[in-house]
Amino acid sequence: MSQIRVLALSGSLRRDSFNTRLLHFAEEIAPLGTxxxxxEGLGDIPHFNEDREHPAPAPVADLRARVRTADAVLIATxxxxxxxxxxxxxxxxxxxxxxxxxxxLPGKPTAILGASPGLLGTVRAQLALRQVLHKLDANVVRQPEFLLFNAHQQFGEKGLAKDxxxxxxxxxxxxxxxxxxQQDRLAV
Ligand SMILES: Cc1cc2nc3c(=O)[nH]c(=O)nc-3n(C[C@H](O)[C@H](O)[C@H](O)COP(=O)(O)O)c2cc1C
Structure with a gap:
């Protein structure tokens, strides 16, 4: 099987973000070949303005190119x-x-993750994000949903345990x- 390229996109700009850490942990445990x-350029993307769409600002062009190159997108919000x-x-x-x-984004295999120190583990953020990704016609993993509640405790000092x-x-x-x-590849 050829490599599967995953674009990891954290919705947090915070240096010690649980969500960014979650994406790095996902990389550690991802299936072989991934x-x-x-x-890391989310903070450089200017506010969307229809008057300034063309040419696309460099950070936007970079994000678009990387989404295009990727086989899948993994978002942690x-x-x-x-x-x-x-x-x-x-x-x-x-x-x-x-x-x-x-x-x-149309048809792009996409998965949603989320981590929060609270008890609801980003359930409301994920529902809102899922709705928008549906509108954008991304091919989103439906089940299971991944919600990391009490993220500060679950990460602890050493990070999430692999077991x-x-x-x-x-x-x-x-x-x-x-x-x-893989379903995409079989369909070609
Ligand atoms: C403006 C703001 C609003 C927040 N609202 C919520 C919220 O509605 N629900 C929640 O569980 N946590 C909320 N939080 C706490 C975040 O879950 C927490 O800061 C978390 O660590 C952010 O994710 P990160 O660690 O990836 O940066 C809020 C934090 C900020 C800064």
Whole structure:
């Protein structure tokens, strides 16, 4: 089987973000043959403005190119005020628009993760994000849903343990994402 390229997109700009850490942990436990590209330019993407769409700002062009190159997208979102962060919505608004090469997200295998120190583990953020990804026609892993509640405790000092229930659930989500990529390849 050839490599599966995963674009990892954290919705947090925070240096010690649980969500960014979650994506690096996902890379550690991902199925063999999976290669991660961590997008770290979310904070450089300007506010979407229809008057300034063309030519696309460099950070937007970079994100679009990396989504195009990727076989799959893995998003980890924080929860801000019962939804997902505006910086992530802004990036999705840019991705919802075509450039000369067309759109990037329709049909793209995509999975959603989320981590929060709270008890609900980003459930509301994920629902809102899922709704927008549905509109953008991404091919989103439906089940299982991965919600990391009490993230500060679950990460602890040493990070998530590879034999933890959270790691097992995350592994199942990653398996689902790989399955969507393989279905795509079989369909060609
Ligand atoms: C503006 C703001 C709003 C927040 N709202 C929520 C919320 O609605 N639900 C929740 O569980 N946590 C909320 N939090 C706490 C975040 O879950 C917490 O800061 C988390 O660590 C952010 O994710 P990160 O570690 O990846 O940066 C909020 C934090 C901020 C800064």
């Amino acid at each position: 290669v991660f590209d961590h997008f 924080p929860e801000y005020n019962s939804s997902y962060p505006g910086s992530l919505k802004n990036a999705l608004d840019w991705l919802s628009r075509a450039d000369d090469n067309g759109l990037t 933890s229930p959270a790691a097992q659930l995350l592994g199942t989500v990653l398996g689902g994402l790989v399955d969507l990529v």
